[in-house]
Amino acid sequence: MAFDFDARLSAAAASKAARFSGYPPYHFVGGNIDEPTVPADALADAVGKVVREFGHDLAKYGMDSGPQGHLPLREFICDCLKRRTQIDITPDEVLLTSGSLQAIDLVNKLLLDKGDVVLLEAANYAGSLSRLDALGVEYQGIDLDQDGMCMEGLERALSALASSGRKPKYIYTIPTIQNPTGSVMPVERRREMLTLARAYDVPIFEDDCYADLVFSGERPPAIHALDEDRRVIYCGTFSKTIAPALRVGYLVAPWQVLSSVLPLKTDAGSGALEQLLLAEYLPDNFDDHVAQLLPMLNAKASALCDALDEHFGDCVAYDRPVGGIYLWVSLPENVDTDRLYQAALEQGVEINPGSQWTVDGAANRHRMRLCFGHPAIETIRDGIAKLADICFEEFGVPVRSGNVQRGRGQGSR
């Protein structure tokens, strides 16, 4: 008889994965990106070149750069951040990570103990929320408007915590293309956040993972760039601009902080091949490549909004994306997106239910996140038509009467 591992699992081993059976045909979830725009030939040339030249260095963990990661890539990141975000740092302040998820894990390991509290945007990246849950860390959601986290809400939460003798371990924010709402926080509000963080003596963890994807190509300076007292830890990634499967992200913090992070990065280094490749490819190509992505993503965003307007009409509300690869959609209160998720998945349409992307899941069960980076425009159109049919079957929404089978609203915001 087979040994019963299930009877011996840790407290952390709480769930079971299903076998992978491929992606559904209409796949509106996850950080996957547009397949045709991955520059396969250029990446192939670059990686062939660097492996031929530096392949022998792969014999050493960390190659010649040590545990912070390949120095030429860290140098490029400094240059790139300076131009794009006004962050002004040296390679000493950059740690290459296995995706920005590892950067988040490391910041959490660095600062959080069970029972701690953090403040963050009330609608948020599910991966960040689930990590805090797993750590037994309390988080309080701060309301959002179309400019991102509201400073009145932040001040109220900071003040209430201070009154009860508590101090949040950090303020977690995705200020540039907030996930899932897509907002971009204006510079004035970034300064306000720093002022509040200083007044209440709290650090800020700025997650800028989608920040290269502002369609206009223009973005406010990073909060890190405005910070005068080195209270901001920052992370970014190349997953959304080059390719997610490469798993290359980075953490930016003063060396004094990184020196405490490095002993917590017990993986003997992140993958070197990706670091070599990016260090070769990016300096001559990153800006042009990103510039080419933006109109394509903008067109996909428009296709998604148009399809929602056509098929859901006045039943949906959303803010038209100014960047990124996702849209945050509100449906009528009677639509339960947990149920919609299940019903849609059975018919090959996958969505993110709002309950998973918010601190107050129950209050957001009529919302959903739709990712548009990966599916082609035709697939977006067909998938949303299908989703509307399923939503109608389940909830009678969008309302259909007589010959008018589908809504024809103007699209909300």
Next chain:
Amino acid sequence: MAFDFDARLSAAAASKAARFSGYPPYHFVGGNIDEPTVPADALADAVGKVVREFGHDLAKYGMDSGPQGHLPLREFICDCLKRRTQIDITPDEVLLTSGSLQAIDLVNKLLLDKGDVVLLEAANYAGSLSRLDALGVEYQGIDLDQDGMCMEGLERALSALASSGRKPKYIYTIPTIQNPTGSVMPVERRREMLTLARAYDVPIFEDDCYADLVFSGERPPAIHALDEDRRVIYCGTFSKTIAPALRVGYLVAPWQVLSSVLPLKTDAGSGALEQLLLAEYLPDNFDDHVAQLLPMLNAKASALCDALDEHFGDCVAYDRPVGGIYLWVSLPENVDTDRLYQAALEQGVEINPGSQWTVDGAANRHRMRLCFGHPAIETIRDGIAKLADICFEEFGVPVRSGNVQRGRGQGSR
């Protein structure tokens, strides 16, 4: 004034890293391998080819294979394990990981809670011990002889725990080229371990990371291959045979177990480029490549033993390696290798002090681990001469009298 992160660190953030300043000239630590033998040109050809062909798949986390990792590489691993270890599994039972370290982390996450106990070889991989320390897990060291973990000791420990109503969460073993002692457990003892594990109802975690490097090319079947009741979880790596900086390892377990592991692997996948590369390169090249490594490693092992004999004479005792890239050396009791480590490092010679590679560190302060995979043979010779000089200066060992400046022993086993 800069924000004081040091005042806000978690309990886990206990130490600070020094800035990386390159490798010392005589670098006898770590799993680094021989630089000239990394097949840079062949890897460059292979990676260029697959990125050109499959580069667009990098747009998806997990490409087309999902969270267990690139299917063609899992298929190769099954084929390779069958031939080399007699393990007979399907790709369904393989999880690709970011180095075997992640495999170890995942098994620990899966099975261990604070206060649990595990049994393992009394001299052991420092990375495994430090992980258990960080988790607050108790571990008991089982004595080793030249055939690996002693079954009498294992039975005593299992019996004592059972008497006190405890059951170890697993038996961790490195049976094939044990780290650091280099022993290979004979097949009879592997069967005994399985019998004990069954009698005491305990799973086994078999770490086979160095197992491809048996100089003779012949090795006993894996414990996993002898297991009839699916109680063995197994891990391996390509770090020691292809290149450590690639960070590709794998975990082997029944799907029933892996389905509980997958939700704990929250990294959105391991690096795809390395997986693509290895799936392309290995099937036609792995056996030949490993066959070429073995005489080179054997020659390095001989050079190390010869240099120890020449410079330390009767003052050292060791078992001549039958495989792998490290040697476990005993010095006279008055030599404290923690102190030797410091003194040697200042002069450019790095060693692993025995205290870090044993459960009873205090009892093993006269031992050291010397890695010979990375340094060239000349470097090995010069480094050991230098180490003998430093050891003499610090401890008067090896004894030098009259014109005889260096020992001339036969080499002790």
